Amino acid sequence: MALSGRLRSSLSIFHQILRAESSLPLRYATHRGFGIPNIATSECLRNFGTQAKSSEANVKETKLQILRELAPFQNGFFRSGIIGNNSFCRSITTVGHTEASLGQDTSASPDIDQPQRIKFKRLDKTAKHIMNILDKEAVESVQAKREIPDLRPGYIVQLKVEVPENKRRVSVLKGIVIARRNAGLNTTFRLRRLVAGVGVESVFPLYSPNIKEMKVLDKKKVRRAKLYYLRDRMNPLKK
């Protein structure tokens, strides 16, 4: 139980290192030999388990030892896996002997890493989570660039849109938001307006770069998220 705890902690730090460095050969090495560090760290942890140390010291040692493991991978990327294994195992034994001296060197860095632990899930679960993270990052980057007001159904907005159909001119659209569909970066909203006597509904992606400016003119009180009943109403006030 304690051993598995240490294993999990070491693997999370491993992932932090991956994200921090993000160099391609390193990624390759990890993908290729992903099974190997697991065994290695468990072996080394077993070595360390015999000695009575505090948990921070163990964390430091495992971190150092992981760095030592990664170094031969970086060097031996182009060699076969067997050779990599041999040098790898060799490095473990040396680390195991000199960990006493190494333990005092890096006393600061694991403490910084400790509060930033990213939870490690199974690879396929992490993959599902990655799309969420990417989506949120994309949304945040657009939010930082342009000021996008909160659009809710019942708002009367005025848009300045640039139409890409060979027209560089910016057209002004004014209408009522009748629906909003949240899907991360693809959040869309429906705008209904009366154009020259005919009702027109358009769906726009909220974070579209074609929307140059959005201004909320009025907020109507509605008790619904989707105002499709307005289609039958055709009220000429402001659609």
Place this chain on the structure above:
Amino acid sequence: MLTVVVGGRSLLGSLSNNLLGAVKTTHEVIPRLHYNSIFSQQQRTFIQMRTNLKVVDNSGAKRVMCIQALKGRRGARLGDTIIASVKEAQPRGKVKKGEVVYGVVVRAAMQRGRCDGSEIKFDDNAVVIVNKQGEPIGTRVFGPVPHELRKKKHLKILTLAEHIA
């Protein structure tokens, strides 16, 4: 199962059984089940044979019925050309009742996606009567027309239009 068209493409638009579904959506008799929310919204589809369309120019016709959609196995969409038969006409006009004419769809109740990810949809189906070369017979076009006509090279209609949606 008919789906609600909220903001994206509906998969049923491509199935052939939707030809009947578009007609009988609002008149389905569902005993005791609260399907109001699903069936109160119509699934709008293509403009096909027997579709009635409004005429929005001053060529003399009032209503036409589509008899053939040129291009498109399932039907015509916004910006496409159709062959239509004039069902109702004004007494003194360039076209008479019963004539077979070509038309360009300028407003369609079915949403049409644009290349930037937006969609546009009108409240009615409307057509402008053209000749075989694609030039409009009338001299005025009423109501808004979409940008899609520019790509389809119906520039004359665009210049006559009073508003480009």
